[in-house]
Amino acid sequence: MSAALDVVDLHKSFATGRPAVDGVSFTVPAGEIVVLLGPSGCGKTTTLRCVAGLEHPTAGSISIGDRVVSAPGQGILVAPRHREIGMVFQSYAVWPHMTVRQNVVYPLKQRRTTRADADRKVAETLELVGLSEYADRSVVQLSGGQMQRVALARSLVYRPQLLLLDEPLSNLDAKLRLRLRDDLRRILKQTGMTALYVTHDQAEAVVLADRIGVMRDGKLLQMAPPADVYNRPADLFVANFTGASNLIEGRVAGRDGEFGVVEVKGGARVQAWLARSIAVGETVCVAVRPENVAIGTSNGSNAFTARIVGRRYQGTQTAYDIDLFGVRLEALELGTAARHEVGAEAPVSLSRDACWAYRDDKTATQE
Amino acid sequence: MTLLLCVLTFLVIYPMAMLLLGALTNTNPVVHGFGVLDLSLDNFVAVLANENVHAALFNSLIACTGGTALAVVIGLTFSWIVVRTNTPWKGFIAAVSMIPLFVPPLVAAVAWSILGSPKTGLINTIFRWAGLDWRIDLYSMSGLIVVFGMYYAPYVYMFTASALRNMDPSLEEASEIAGASAFRTLFTVTFPLIAPAIISGMLLSFVVMLGIYGIPAVLGAPANISVLTTYIFKLTAWNPPLYNTAAAVAIILMVVTAGLVVLQQRVLSGRSYATVAGKAFRPRSLDLGAWRWLTLGLAFVYLFVVVVLPTLALIVAAFRKFLFIRDAASLFDMKQYSMVHFDSVFDNPLTVRSIINTMEVGIVTALLGGVLAFAIGYTINRTRVAGRGSIDVLSTLPVAIPGLVIGVAYLWAWIGLPGGLYGTIWILALAFVARFMPDTVKALSTSFLQIHKELEEAAWICGKSLLGTIRTIVLPLASPGVIAAMTLLFVLAIRELGSSLFLYTSDTMVMAVLLLDYYEGGNTGKTAAFSLVQTVLLAVLIGIANWLSRDSAGSVGRTG
Numbered sequence: 035m036s037a038a039l040d041v042v043d044l045h046k047s048f049a050t051g052r053p054a055v056d057g058v059s060f061t062v063p064a065g066e067i068v069v070l071l072g073p074s075g076c077g078k079t080t081t082l083r084c085v086a087g088l089e090h091p092t093a094g095s096i097s098i099g100d101r102v103v104s105a106p107g108q109g110i111l112v113a114p115r116h117r118e119i120g121m122v123f124q125s126y127a128v129w130p131h132m133t134v135r136q137n138v139v140y141p142l143k144q145r146r147t148t149r150a151d152a153d154r155k156v157a158e159t160l161e162l163v164g165l166s167e168y169a170d171r172s173v174v175q176l177s178g179g180q181m182q183r184v185a186l187a188r189s190l191v192y193r194p195q196l197l198l199l200d201e202p203l204s205n206l207d208a209k210l211r212l213r214l215r216d217d218l219r220r221i222l223k224q225t226g227m228t229a230l231y232v233t234h235d236q237a238e239a240v241v242l243a244d245r246i247g248v249m250r251d252g253k254l255l256q257m258a259p260p261a262d263v264y265n266r267p268a269d270l271f272v273a274n275f276t277g278a279s280n281l282i283e284g285r286v287a288g289r290d291g292e293f294g295v296v297e298v299k300g301g302a303r304v305q306a307w308l309a310r311s312i313a314v315g316e317t318v319c320v321a322v323r324p325e326n327v328a329i330g331t332s333n334g335s336n337a338f339t340a341r342i343v344g345r346r347y348q349g350t351q352t353a354y355d356i357d358l359f360g361v362r363l364e365a366l367e368l369g370t371a372a373r374h375e376v377g378a379e380a381p382v383s384l385s386r387d388a389c390w391a392y393r394d395d396k397t398a399t400q401e
Numbered sequence: 402m403t404l405l406l407c408v409l410t411f412l413v414i415y416p417m418a419m420l421l422l423g424a425l426t427n428t429n430p431v432v433h434g435f436g437v438l439d440l441s442l443d444n445f446v447a448v449l450a451n452e453n454v455h456a457a458l459f460n461s462l463i464a465c466t467g468g469t470a471l472a473v474v475i476g477l478t479f480s481w482i483v484v485r486t487n488t489p490w491k492g493f494i495a496a497v498s499m500i501p502l503f504v505p506p507l508v509a510a511v512a513w514s515i516l517g518s519p520k521t522g523l524i525n526t527i528f529r530w531a532g533l534d535w536r537i538d539l540y541s542m543s544g545l546i547v548v549f550g551m552y553y554a555p556y557v558y559m560f561t562a563s564a565l566r567n568m569d570p571s572l573e574e575a576s577e578i579a580g581a582s583a584f585r586t587l588f589t590v591t592f593p594l595i596a597p598a599i600i601s602g603m604l605l606s607f608v609v610m611l612g613i614y615g616i617p618a619v620l621g622a623p624a625n626i627s628v629l630t631t632y633i634f635k636l637t638a639w640n641p642p643l644y645n646t647a648a649a650v651a652i653i654l655m656v657v658t659a660g661l662v663v664l665q666q667r668v669l670s671g672r673s674y675a676t677v678a679g680k681a682f683r684p685r686s687l688d689l690g691a692w693r694w695l696t697l698g699l700a701f702v703y704l705f706v707v708v709v710l711p712t713l714a715l716i717v718a719a720f721r722k723f724l725f726i727r728d729a730a731s732l733f734d735m736k737q738y739s740m741v742h743f744d745s746v747f748d749n750p751l752t753v754r755s756i757i758n759t760m761e762v763g764i765v766t767a768l769l770g771g772v773l774a775f776a777i778g779y780t781i782n783r784t785r786v787a788g789r790g791s792i793d794v795l796s797t798l799p800v801a802i803p804g805l806v807i808g809v810a811y812l813w814a815w816i817g818l819p820g821g822l823y824g825t826i827w828i829l830a831l832a833f834v835a836r837f838m839p840d841t842v843k844a845l846s847t848s849f850l851q852i853h854k855e856l857e858e859a860a861w862i863c864g865k866s867l868l869g870t871i872r873t874i875v876l877p878l879a880s881p882g883v884i885a886a887m888t889l890l891f892v893l894a895i896r897e898l899g900s901s902l903f904l905y906t907s908d909t910m911v912m913a914v915l916l917l918d919y920y921e922g923g924n925t926g927k928t929a930a931f932s933l934v935q936t937v938l939l940a941v942l943i944g945i946a947n948w949l950s951r952d953s954a955g956s957v958g959r960t961g
Contacts, residue, residue: 088574090688114577121578127571131593140589144580188579 036064036228037099037195039085044094046080046252054080055091056252062196067222067229068257069239072249073275078232079200081249085230086121086198087114098196115144117196120189124201126181128173134160134184135169141192159191162221179210186218190225197222199231203238215241236276240264248272269309270319270392278321280363283394286314296320296391302359305335306389318391326388327365329354330373332381336389340382342374358382405776406788409795412835416810417802423648423813444649454650457632464545464617464628465610471550472606473599475703476557481587482700484565487686488693494700495562501552501707503943505896507615507913508932511920512711513539513548514619515718515929523714540623548620549610551707556609557602564598565591570685583687597668604665608658612803614899615913619920629654630805634902637809648813651806659801715936718929719743742926743934746919751907752931755915756938758826759895762911765830766837766894771887773834774841775879779871781842782849783857800839804899807836812903824906832904833894840893841886848882849875888946896939912938 039062046055055077062068070078083089084104085096095105098119103112120141128137135156142152160166163183168176173184182202189197202218203211219242222229233239239246240260247257248268256268267273274281284296287303294308296318306320329340343362344355352372354365365382367373374380424444448454479498483491501509516523517539528535538544572594576586592599614630621631629650636647689696720738746752774796780786781793799807811832815823822828852875860870876883898913905914912935919928 086574086578088577114574115580115582117578119578121575123571123575125569125571127569127575129572129575129590129594131596140576140581141579144585185575188575192580 035193035195036226038062038064039068039196039228039230040095040097041081041085042095042097044081044084044096045092046077046084046089047092053092053252055084058094058249058252058254060247060254060257062228062230064228065226066244067219067231067242068245068247069231069233069243070247070249071233071236071239071275074234076249077252078234078249080252082198082200082230082232085196086119087112087117118194119196119198120192120194121198122182122185122189122200122202124204126178126185126205128181128184128188130172130174132173133169134165134171134173134176137173137184138187138191141188145192147192155191156187159187162190162224163187164217177210178206179214182206182214186221190221190227193225195228197227197229199229201233202231204233204235211238218242248275250275265387266307267321267390270321270394273321273390273392277325278323278390280322280324280327282320282322282358282361282363282389284318284320284391286312286316286318286391289314293386294391296389298359298361300359302338304384304389305386306391307387308391309393312391312393317394319394320389320391322363322384322389324353324364324366326385327356327363328383328385329356329365329367329380331383334383335386336384338382338384339379342376342378342380345372345374345376347372356380356382405780405792406795408773409777409792412831412838413795413798416807416814416832416835419813420648420651420806420810423645424652427645444645445652448646448649448653453627453632454653457627457629457650458653460542460621460626461611461628461630463542464549464621464626465607467542467546468549468553468610469603469607471546472554472557473603475550475554476559476602476606477561477592477599478699479554479703480558480562480565482696484562485591485685485687486689486693486696488689488696488700490697490700494697497700497704498558498562499555500704502555503939504552504708504711505615505898505913505935505939506552506613507619507898507916508715508936509552509711510548510616510619511916511928511932512714513544514623514920515714515925516710517544518623523717539620541620542624542626545617545620545626548616551703552616553606553610556606557599560598560602560605561595564595568594573685601665601668604661604668608661608665608803611654611658611661612805612899614805614902615917618917630803630899633805633809637812637903644809644813644816647809651809655802655806658803658806662801712936715929715932718925719933720930721926723926742924742930746927746930746934751910751915754908755910755912756934758909759912762826762829762833763891763895765826766833767887767891769830770834770837770841770890771883774838774845774886774890775876775883777838777842778845778849779875782846783854783875796842797839799836802836804836804897805902807832808900808903811835811900823904824908826909828904829901829909829911830894832900833890833897836897836900837890837893841890844886844889845879845882848879848885851882852878885946892939892942892946895942896935 041061042059044055044058045053047053058077058081060068070081072078080089084091087103090111091104091106093106095107096103098117101112102108102110103117104110129140132140138156138159139152142155147155156169157166160169163186165180165183165187168180173181176184185202203214206214215238231242243260245257246260246263248255248263250271256263256272258266263272264276267276267278282296282298282304284298284304286294286308287297288295289308289312292307293305294312294314296304296306298304304320308318312318338358340356340358340363342354343357346353350368350370352367354367354374356363356365425441427441427443476498479494482488483495483498488494517525517537519525519536519538519540522537522539525536539548568591573586573590576590577583581589612630614634617626617628617631618634621628627635633647633650633654636643636650719742720740722737722739722741777792777796780789811828815821815828822831856878857870857874860874865873896913898917901911901914905911916928916931916935919931
C-alpha cells in the first residue's frame, strides 16, 4: 500500500529568475516520514508540488513505488489524479460547500467504492483523526484545526501510496499546532503511511521527521535523521538555520582526524569538530548553539572565562550575552533561576563535540 | 442633511409617489389636472386581466431567461478562460469580454437588424450569394435572446471572473489529487464554489435585460413581439395616451425588478465561499495544450460577432446609397458608396439640435449628479448624523427601478404642472441624476474609503471648520474619484434611452431618441449613419474618460 518515493536529480525552472529546484535527489523508503525544511523560497514547496504533479519538473525523474510518474526526459508525466497520492494543503482546501462527510467521501467516489465500503472507510478515518461526532457538520462551522483534520482524513481515506503535506500547520495558532503536530505523527505511524512533509519550522521538523532534508536556493544541503542534523550539520547554513547562532571566526592551527584546533583572533585556541574538506591554515567559522555554551562550568578541553554583558530572563530559561575573547556570544541557561549577574566574570566551557568549524562562507548566514 | 433628504425626496420619492397615484386613478393629468382624485385598484385589475399584458410579461420572461442563460454560458466560459487557463493573450480576451458594456444597446440592435433581418439582412444576402440554404431571422424571440445573451454576458463575466480570481487554487488541486478529472473538478468543486457569483451575475443581467427598451423595440417590433418595456411605451404613444395603464404596468415591471435586485443583494451578502482565507493566491492556470488556440479562437469569434460584424454592417449601410446587395462584387463596388445618408442626417435640423441637447443634458447631469453624489457619499461614509441610513437607502433605491419606469414616473410627476420642468432639458437631467445615483454614489464611496479619517481629524484639530476641511482636505484627495464618477455619469446620460422616451419634446430631442425615430422611420441608411455618428462620439468620450481616470488612478496612488 505505502510505496517508496524516489526523486532523482530534479530540476524546476520558472520563466524568470534562478531555478526553483536545482538538482535535488532523495529517497523516501516506504513507511518513512521525510520533512523538507528550509526558509521560504528555498524550493521545498516546488519540490513537493512536482511530486504531486501540480508542477511539471524541467528535468530529472520522480518515481512512486515502481512507477515513474515524472520524467520530462522521457516525456513521462502522470496526471495528479493518477498518482494515487494524498495531499494536505496549507490553506486546508476543504470544500466549504460540502459537509465533513461529503469532503471525506469525495475521493472514494472517484474510485468506484461500494456504498457500504465507503461508509465504513469514512467512519474509520474520521475516528482516526478524532472527528467522528462532526461527520454531518458543514465544514465552515469548524475551527482551523478541525478543518485541517478533515483535510487529513480526506487524503487518508483511500490509503494512498504516498501522503504529501504542504506546511499543514502554519495557519494554526501555536497551541493547536503543537497538538496537531503530535497527533499527526501518531496517525501517520499508525497507518504506516509514506509521507513527504514541507515546513519552515524546525521544531515541527524535528518532532515529525524520521529524516530531515534541509534545503536552500533549490539545493538539498543535508538529508539525515533529526539528531544528526542537530549535532552534525553539514554546513554553516544548516547549522545556522537549525539554531547555531553563535559564530566564532578563526584559523585552523592543527587537525587530528575529525577534530582540530582553531586559533581565534586574540590567540585563544578552541578545540572543534572540523568539516571534512578543511585543511590546516584555512580561515573558518566555528558555529555553536546557545544551548551548548555551558555557563558556570569549567570542565573539558575548551574551558574559558567570559564576562556577562547582558541578561534576559525568560522564565524557564535565561539568555545571556557574554563576551568571550572579544567575541559576543549568546548562552542559554536552563532553569527558573538566573545565577549570573551582568558585569560579572563566569567560567564557560564548550564541548568540542558542539563546536563545528566550517569554511567561512559569508552568504550562509545572511538569511 | 435635511436639505439632502429633501432633494432625494424630490428626485426619487415624489416621482414614484406620482407614478403610484397615476396607477391608482383614472384621471388624465393633462386634461383634468389634479382636481378630481378617484382612487381605485381598477387599473391594476384591468392590467392584470389584460391578455396583452400577459403576453408582454410572458415574452419578457422568456427573452430575459433565454438571454440570461446564454449570457451565463458566454460569461462563465470567458471568465474561466481568462482566469484559469494558459490561453495566450489573456489581457486581450479580458478586454474583449467587457467590450459589449460600452456598446449602446440601441446601436447594437440597429446593427443586428441590418445584419439579420429575414429578407434584406446582410447575412442572409451573403448566404444567398454563397448558394447556402441557411437563413437567419433575428426579428424573432430567438433573435432577441441571442442579442441579449451576447451583449449582457459581461455582467456574468465581471462577477465570476473576480470570484474565480479570489478562489484558493488548492481547493481545485485537492480535488485533482483526490482523483477527479479536470472536468469533474470544474462541476463538483469550481462552479459550486462560485455559485453565489454566478447567481448574482445572472440576476443582474436578467434585471438589466428586463429594463432595456432599445433591443426589443428594434428586433421585437417587426415580429410583433412586445415585452413589458415596449408595451409600456406603446400605451403612452396611443391616442389618447393611456398614462394610467402605463403607470400600472410600469409598477408591475418595477416590482419584478425590485424583487430580483433584493434577491441579488441577498445572494451577494450571503456567505461567499470563494474568499475563505482572504489572502492573495498564486493564480493557477490549466495547461490546455493545443486546445488553447481554440479558446483564443473563441475570443476572436466573440469579438468578431459582437463588435466587428455590427460595425461593418453599420459602415456598409451608412455609406451605401441602397442597401440592396446583388452579389459580392457589388459589395466592393465603390460607386455604390457615398456620403448621402450623412448629408441627409445633418440636413435635418433636429440632428444637430439633438447632439447639442444631449451634450447639455450630459453636462448638467454630470455636474448636478456629481455634486449630489459627493454630498451623499460624504454624509453616508464620513458623518454620524441621524438619518444617514435613510439617505443611504433612498440613494440606492433607483437600482431597482428600470430607466423606463423612471421616465414614466417623471412624466407623471411633471406633466400636469404648468410652467414646470416638462419640456425642458432639466427634466431629462433630473431623471438621469435619479436613475444613475446608485452607480455614482458607489463609485464615489470607494474613493472616500481610501481617504483615512485621520487626515480629516488632523485638519479639525488644526482649527478648520467642517466645510473648510471638506474643501481643503477631502475634495482635493477625492477629486480623482469625483472626476471619474462625473465622467461615468456623463457617458451613461448621453446614451440613455429608456427614460428619455417619455420626457423629450421636439425642443429637447436627444440622440438616442432621434436614432430610434430614424429607425422607426424605416430609412436604414440614415439610421446606420446616425448610429455611426453616435458610436464615434461615444468612443471618443469613453476614451477621454479612460484617460482621465487613468490619470486619477495615478494620483490616488501618490496620495495613498
